[in-house]
Amino acid sequence: MTTRQSASPAAPATATRTGLPALRDEARRRDERDPLTAYASRYATGGAVHLNGNSLGPPRESLTSALGGVVSGQWAPRQVRAWFQDGWxxxxxxxxxxxxxxxxxxxxxxxxxxxxxxxxxxxxxxxxxxxxxxxxxxxxxxxxxxxxxxxxxxxxxxxxxxxxxxxxxxxxxxxxxxxxxxxxxxxxxxxxxxxxxxxxxxxxxxxxxxxxxxxxxxxxxxxxxxxxxxxxxxxxxxxxxxxxxxxxxxxxxxxxxxxxxxxxxxxxxxxxxxxxxxxxxxxxxxxxxxxxxxxxxxxxxxxxxxxxxxxxxxxxTGIRELHRRGRDLGEFFLTCLGEGRPDLPRRLASPRDPDLRGGHLALRVPDAEGLEQALAGAGVLVDARPPDLVRFAFAPLYVTHEQVWRAVRELHRALP
Missing domain, CATH: 3.40.640.10 (Type I PLP-dependent aspartate aminotransferase-like (Major domain))
Incomplete structure (x- = not known):
C-alpha cells in the first residue's frame, strides 16, 4: 500500500495575515466579544453598510409588523375610538x-x-x-x-x-x-x-x-x-x-x-x-x-x-453602552483607516480624541460628493457636506466592526 502525498505542502497552521486583511480578523473578534453585535441582524439594511445614521438609518426588521398591528389591530377595528382605547x-x-x-x-x-x-x-x-x-x-x-x-x-x-x-x-x-x-x-x-x-x-x-x-x-x-x-x-x-x-x-x-x-x-x-x-x-x-x-x-x-x-x-441597551459601542466603532475605523495609508488620517477633520467628538467622523476630500457616490456603488452609505467633508456615522446597534472594516477597504479603493 502506498501513501499519496500532496503535490504542494499545506500552509503552516501558524501563518497569519498582515495589514488591512489582518484587521478583518480583529474586527470579527471584536464583534464576537461584544453582545451588542447581535442587534445588527435585526435591522433591514439590505446588505449595505449604513454609516449615515446621523442623517437617516435603517428600520428594524420588525417595523412592518409593528405598524401593521397598529393599522389592522387598532385603527381598522376601532377607528376614532382608538384615540381613547389604544392610548393614542x-x-x-x-x-x-x-x-x-x-x-x-x-x-x-x-x-x-x-x-x-x-x-x-x-x-x-x-x-x-x-x-x-x-x-x-x-x-x-x-x-x-x-x-x-x-x-x-x-x-x-x-x-x-x-x-x-x-x-x-x-x-x-x-x-x-x-x-x-x-x-x-x-x-x-x-x-x-x-x-x-x-x-x-x-x-x-x-x-x-x-x-x-x-x-x-x-x-x-x-x-x-x-x-x-x-x-x-x-x-x-x-x-x-x-x-x-x-x-x-x-x-x-x-x-x-x-x-x-x-x-x-x-x-x-x-x-x-x-x-x-x-x-x-x-x-x-x-x-x-x-x-x-x-x-x-x-x-x-x-x-x-x-x-x-x-x-x-x-x-x-442604555445610553452608556450605546456611547461605548459607537466610540469603539469610531476608533476601529481610524485604526483601519491608516493601515497601509498613512496619508488618510491626516485628512481627519474631526477631533482625534474620542472624548472630544460625538458619534461621527469627517474626512476632508476634494470631491466629497464623488466619493459618496463611489462608496454607495460599493454598498457603503455615507454622506457628503459641502464643500469637502464626508461624514461616517457609527450608529451602535446596526453597525458592526466588520462592516467598518469593509467600509475602510472600499474607501481605500475609492481614494487615489
Whole structure:
C-alpha cells in the first residue's frame, strides 16, 4: 500500500495575515466579544453598510409588523375610538417618557408632539425669549445647523430682538461678557459637520450665571451621546427622531422642558392638544399642566408609533453602552483607516480624541460628493457636506466592526 502525498505542502497552521486583511480578523473578534453585535441582524439594511445614521438609518426588521398591528389591530377595528382605547392620545407623552432616559431626563419633561424639528425649535426659541422679555439679544452659534440659523433669525425678527451669531470660540466669551443682555442662547453639543463636541454643563452654567435661557439642539447627539439634561440643569432642548434614534424619514421631533420652568413657559403655537381641556373646545387657550402644553395639533400617529418602536432596543441597551459601542466603532475605523495609508488620517477633520467628538467622523476630500457616490456603488452609505467633508456615522446597534472594516477597504479603493 502506498501513501499519496500532496503535490504542494499545506500552509503552516501558524501563518497569519498582515495589514488591512489582518484587521478583518480583529474586527470579527471584536464583534464576537461584544453582545451588542447581535442587534445588527435585526435591522433591514439590505446588505449595505449604513454609516449615515446621523442623517437617516435603517428600520428594524420588525417595523412592518409593528405598524401593521397598529393599522389592522387598532385603527381598522376601532377607528376614532382608538384615540381613547389604544392610548393614542397619550402617545406624545408615552414616547417622550420612553426617550427621556436616553437624554438623562426624568419623567414628565419630554414630549414628542408630532411636529417637525423646525417647528419644535421655533416653539422653544420663542418661549425662551418670552421668559426673558426685557433682554434684547438672541445668541446662536455660527456653526449651527442651517435650520437653526434660519429659525433663530426669524424669531429675532418676529420678536424685535437682535440676533448675535458668534463662532464657536466666541459663543461662550459672549455669554461671559454680554450675557446679561442675552435672552436665550442656542447651540448644539455636536458640530454637525466635524462631530466636535461642546460640553453642555459649562455652557449652560454660563447661561445661568448671566440669567439667560439655554436652548440645545440635540439632533446629532440623541441616542449616541450622554447629554445629561437634568444633571446639567438645561432649560429647553429639542431634537429630531430620524437620526440616531431611528424613527424613520421625517420622524417627529422631541421637546424637553425642565420641570420647574414648565408653569411659566409660554409657547407661541397654541394648539388644541396643548390645551388643559382639549375636548371642552373653549374659545380661549388655557395651557395644559406640565410639558403637555408643548403639544399643538393632532399628532401623526403612525410616525409616532414608528419612533416608539425604534426606541425599544436603544432604551433596553442604555445610553452608556450605546456611547461605548459607537466610540469603539469610531476608533476601529481610524485604526483601519491608516493601515497601509498613512496619508488618510491626516485628512481627519474631526477631533482625534474620542472624548472630544460625538458619534461621527469627517474626512476632508476634494470631491466629497464623488466619493459618496463611489462608496454607495460599493454598498457603503455615507454622506457628503459641502464643500469637502464626508461624514461616517457609527450608529451602535446596526453597525458592526466588520462592516467598518469593509467600509475602510472600499474607501481605500475609492481614494487615489
Amino acid at each position: 392620545l397619550d402617545l406624545p407623552r408615552t414616547v417622550g417618557d420612553k426617550l427621556a432616559p436616553l437624554l438623562g431626563a426624568g419623567p414628565g419633561q419630554v414630549v414628542v408632539a408630532g411636529e417637525t424639528t423646525s417647528t419644535t425649535l421655533f416653539n422653544a426659541l420663542v418661549a425662551a425669549c418670552r421668559l426673558r422679555a426685557d433682554r434684547p439679544v438672541l445668541l446662536v452659534e455660527a456653526g449651527a445647523f442651517p435650520t437653526d440659523l434660519y429659525i433663530a433669525d426669524s424669531v429675532a425678527r418676529l420678536l424685535d430682538r437682535r440676533l448675535v451669531v458668534e463662532p464657536r470660540a466666541g459663543f461662550d466669551a459672549y455669554l461671559a461678557t454680554h450675557g446679561r443682555q442675552t435672552a436665550a442662547a442656542l447651540t448644539a453639543p455636536v458640530d454637525f459637520r466635524t462631530g466636535e463636541r461642546r460640553a453642555i454643563g459649562p455652557t449652560t452654567a454660563l447661561c445661568h450665571t448671566a440669567g439667560a435661557v439655554s436652548v440645545w439642539d440635540l439632533s446629532h447627539a440623541a441616542g449616541v451621546l450622554p447629554v445629561e439634561l437634568d444633571a446639567c440643569a438645561v432649560d429647553l432642548a429639542v431634537g429630531c427622531g430620524y437620526k440616531y434614534l431611528g424613527g424613520g424619514p421625517g420622524a417627529p421631533a422631541f421637546l424637553y422642558v425642565r420641570s420647574d420652568l414648565q408653569p411659566d413657559v409660554d409657547f407661541p403655537l397654541a394648539g388644541w392638544h396643548g390645551h388643559a381641556r382639549p375636548f371642552a373646545m373653549a374659545p380661549e387657550f388655557e395651557p395644559a399642566e406640565g410639558v403637555d402644553r408643548g403639544r399643538t395639533g393632532t399628532p401623526p400617529l403612525l410616525s409616532l408609533a414608528a419612533l416608539d418602536h425604534a426606541l425599544d432596543p436603544l432604551v433596553d
